[in-house]
Amino acid sequence: MNTKQRIVEFSADKLRDRGFDGFSYLDISRELGITKASVHHHFPKKEDLGLALCDWTHDWLSQGLAYFDQRAANHWNKLERYLSAAMKHALSEQRVCPISAFYNDLSKLPDSIKVQIKKLDDI
Numbered sequence: 001m002n003t004k005q006r007i008v009e010f011s012a013d014k015l016r017d018r019g020f021d022g023f024s025y026l027d028i029s030r031e032l033g034i035t036k037a038s039v040h041h042h043f044p045k046k047e048d049l050g051l052a053l054c055d056w057t058h059d060w061l062s063q064g065l066a067y068f069d070q071r072a073a074n075h076w077n078k079l080e081r082y083l084s085a086a087m088k089h090a091l092s093e094q095r096v097c098p099i100s101a102f103y104n105d106l107s108k109l110p111d112s113i114k115v116q117i118k119k120l121d122d123i
Contacts, residue, residue: 008052008056016096020053021108068082103117
């Protein structure tokens with residue numbers, strides 16, 4: 001995994017744990033053992049990182065939904081599997097959905113991220 005991917009993966013974890021405003025470039029650099037300048041090289045503004053997290057969320061959700069589509073015998077079974085996984089994610093792993101995490105900070109987010117979050121609702 002390259003540095004940019006590592007930054008996005010770590011940030012996705014922090015997004016679900018603390019929300020978008022709950023972590024900084026300093027947190028990222030310390031955890032990944034890179035400089036803040038390296039984080040800024042890949043994502044000049046936190047808004048850029050937020051947009052990358054929207055892309056990550058789209059891919060994460062699409063992969064998850066495709067997984068349920070392939071393994072479900074019918075629509076009811078697909079819904080049951082999805083809800084079971086969502087509950088496990090929320091209760092056992094104590095993580096919120098990335099979209100929900102973004103919505104918690106919605107009033108503070110730039111418009112560019114808000115537009116992408118609303119698109120995620122349509123998945």
